Each structure stands twice: as C-alpha cells, then as structure tokens.
Amino acid sequence: MDTMRDRFAPVVSRLLDEDPRVAVVLAEVGKDGFAEAMRRHPDRVVNVGIREQLLVGAAAGLALTGMRPVVHTFASFLVERPFEQVKLDLGHQDAGAVLVSAAASFDWPAGGYTHMAPGDVALLDTLDGWTVHVPGHPDEAETLLRHAVAAGDDKVYVRLSVQANAGGRPVDGESFLPVRQGRSGVVVAVGPLLDSVLDATEGMDVTVLYATTVRPFDGAALRRATGTAGTDVVLIEPYLAGTSAGAVDEALSDVPHRVLGLGVGRRELRRYGRVEEHAAAHGLDARSLRERIGGFLGQGR
Known part of the structure; x- marks a missing residue:
C-alpha cells in the first residue's frame, strides 16, 4: 500500500x-515530488530552501494576494520551528493556508527527536480558528487534502503519517464516524490508531467513534454516543496524550463524565x-490499549 505522503x-x-x-x-523537503508540477507551473511552485520561517511567511504573503498556498515539510519544521x-x-x-x-x-x-513533533496539534490549539485533519489511510488523506484546499481561505492543518489503517473509510472533513456500537463507554480513535483500537476493544461492550477531523471537535457526535453508551470516554490520539481532553470536557460540560486520554507520552524515548x-x-x-481501556471502563481483559 502506498503511504499518505505518496x-x-x-x-x-x-x-x-x-x-x-x-x-x-516547500522548504527542500518533498521537492522531488513536485518536479513536473514546477515545470508546468513555475510561478506557483516555490522552494524557499531550508528556511522554515520564510516558508510560512511566503505562504502568508501569497494568501494575502488571493492565492491558496499549500505548505509542506516535516511537522517539527512546519509547526514548531516557525x-x-x-x-x-x-x-x-x-x-489562510493549508499546512x-x-x-x-x-x-x-x-531522524531523532529533532524530527518528531508529538505536540504539534496541542501547539496549534493555542491559536484560534484552525481546522485539523488527521487521516488514517491514504484514501482519506486524498479526500481531506481536497477538502482543505477547497476550504475558502481557512487555516487548515493536515497531519500525514506513515502509520495507517488497513482500509479507508468515508470521511467528510467534519464528522466523527461510528464504527462500533456498545453500552459501557465510548472510545474515540483518532486517525491511524483506529485498527489498533478495534483490535484492542474486540469483545468489549463499547462504542467506537472514528475521528479524522479533530478541530473543530465533533462534540455533537460524542454527545449522541454517550446517550446510549454512558459518559466514560477514552480518547486515543496519535500525538500528545490528552490533547483533546478539554474538547471532550466542553462537549460534556453539563453531565458528569470521566475521560482517559491516551497518546504519545511526554517522556522522550532516546533510542531510535x-x-x-x-x-x-x-x-x-493493541495489547497495551486493551489493558488500559479495560481497566478504565471496568471490562475484563
């Protein structure tokens, strides 16, 4: 299977x-993939070199002239450095731009820690008005890229990963997708973690929601799910653990609820x-997730 970045x-x-x-x-990274496009559109494919601050500044300048810039590099150089x-x-x-x-x-x-950015979505959460897509399959990446470019002049972040689920699902750039129904808790699986979550929850009496657009957060879908499955929520994200816990709290602010946020830990792993x-x-x-989900929801391993 090809990758999202492919x-x-x-x-x-x-x-x-x-x-x-x-x-x-572009800032060098990914330029080979646009060699032909650069020949066809030399005025609309710009490589600024290894200058990530300029990368974003140039995109903003293009946007202010009415263009729709698509900006690409590694997450650590796209969100954190600039x-x-x-x-x-x-x-x-x-x-507006599409990062x-x-x-x-x-x-x-x-690549080491310089090329890792588990805090990218949390960092963008400190800013207003960003849409964030986290596809879990190359087909979904293609759909969400088109959504992002077509989104007027909005600010959109599309987070591609080499991790992927075995198959794509029909995503619309807005809604969470129910993929399993249960009565004893809700598990929200984000992007490429869906397959692991489905393996982990096999035989558990839980509802599984699949999220590929996490900002805006589909609080309405979560509320609908908790109406039949209860208000214990496990949130499983492929970036910093607990990034969307506040969004869950906001969606369920008027009802007693519990949230377990699972994701990438803050401790740096110093081995490649x-x-x-x-x-x-x-x-x-899947094995670790089953243990942690089951323990939180009181369901057997």
Missing part, C-alpha cells in the same frame, strides 16, 4: 492544474528503534 504530491499537482489559485511552498510565523503571519493577519506535515509524532525514529517499538513504548499497541 498521495500528497500527485493530488496537489492535480489541484495546481485545476485551480489557478493554488500554490505550493510557530511565531504561524501565529503572526497567518493568524494575526487572518491569512501539510510529514513525519508526525515518531514516523522517522532514525522502529515505529512499532515507539508505539508500544507509548502504550499505543
């Missing part, structure tokens, strides 16, 4: 052909290893 350049290259407003801004530009050049100026990241939380362990080893170390493999 879909990125072909999809956006087609969007360049289809929409004269679309522009692509955060001041994300905050001011885009946010303060009400300039598309790669390498996610620990997708490239050999493999992606699967990092997932297990953070308790995001």
Whole structure:
C-alpha cells in the first residue's frame, strides 16, 4: 500500500492544474515530488530552501494576494520551528493556508527527536480558528487534502503519517464516524490508531467513534454516543496524550463524565528503534490499549 505522503504530491499537482489559485511552498523537503508540477507551473511552485520561517511567511504573503498556498515539510519544521510565523503571519493577519506535515509524532525514529513533533496539534490549539485533519489511510488523506484546499481561505492543518489503517473509510472533513456500537463507554480513535483500537476493544461492550477531523471537535457526535453508551470516554490520539481532553470536557460540560486520554507520552524515548517499538513504548499497541481501556471502563481483559 502506498503511504499518505505518496498521495500528497500527485493530488496537489492535480489541484495546481485545476485551480489557478493554488500554490505550493516547500522548504527542500518533498521537492522531488513536485518536479513536473514546477515545470508546468513555475510561478506557483516555490522552494524557499531550508528556511522554515520564510516558508510560512511566503505562504502568508501569497494568501494575502488571493492565492491558496499549500505548505509542506516535516511537522517539527512546519509547526514548531516557525510557530511565531504561524501565529503572526497567518493568524494575526487572518491569512489562510493549508499546512501539510510529514513525519508526525515518531514516523522517522532514525531522524531523532529533532524530527518528531508529538505536540504539534496541542501547539496549534493555542491559536484560534484552525481546522485539523488527521487521516488514517491514504484514501482519506486524498479526500481531506481536497477538502482543505477547497476550504475558502481557512487555516487548515493536515497531519500525514506513515502509520495507517488497513482500509479507508468515508470521511467528510467534519464528522466523527461510528464504527462500533456498545453500552459501557465510548472510545474515540483518532486517525491511524483506529485498527489498533478495534483490535484492542474486540469483545468489549463499547462504542467506537472514528475521528479524522479533530478541530473543530465533533462534540455533537460524542454527545449522541454517550446517550446510549454512558459518559466514560477514552480518547486515543496519535500525538500528545490528552490533547483533546478539554474538547471532550466542553462537549460534556453539563453531565458528569470521566475521560482517559491516551497518546504519545511526554517522556522522550532516546533510542531510535522502529515505529512499532515507539508505539508500544507509548502504550499505543493493541495489547497495551486493551489493558488500559479495560481497566478504565471496568471490562475484563
């Protein structure tokens, strides 16, 4: 199966052909995928070199002229390093752009901690007005990329990952998708963690909601699910644990509820290893998830 990032350049290259407003801004990373698009649209595919602050600043400038910039590099260089530009050049100026990241939380362990960004979504949460998509399959990535580019002048973050579920699901860029019904708790599985969550909850009497758009947070879907499954909620995210716990609290603010937030821990893992080893170390493999979900919801292992 191809990866989400394998879909990125072909999809956006087609969007360049289809929409004269679309522009692509790169900082070396991913430029080979746009070689042909750059030949066809030399004025709308810009590589600024290894200058991530300029990457975001140039995108904001294009947006202020009426363009729809798509900006791409590793998550740590797209959200964390140029955060001041994300905050001011885009946010303060009400300039819209589509930020598309790669390498996610620990997708490239050999790159070390400089190339990991488990806090990216939490950092964007300090700003107003961002839509955040977290696809769990390449097909979903393609759909959500198109949603993001078509979203007027909105600020959108699309978080691509090498981790993926076995199959894609029909996503609409807004809603949580119920994939399992139960009566003894709600488990919200975000993006590429769905398969592990389904394996972990096999035989448990729980409702599983699948989230690929986490900002805005679909509180209405969560409330509907808790109406039949109870108000114990387990939130499982492929980035910093508890990132969306506040959104759960807000959605259920008028009813007693409990929330368990699972995700990437704050402790830095200083060994490279493999992606699967990092997932297990953070308790995001199916076996660990089953133990933690079952313990919280009082269901047997």
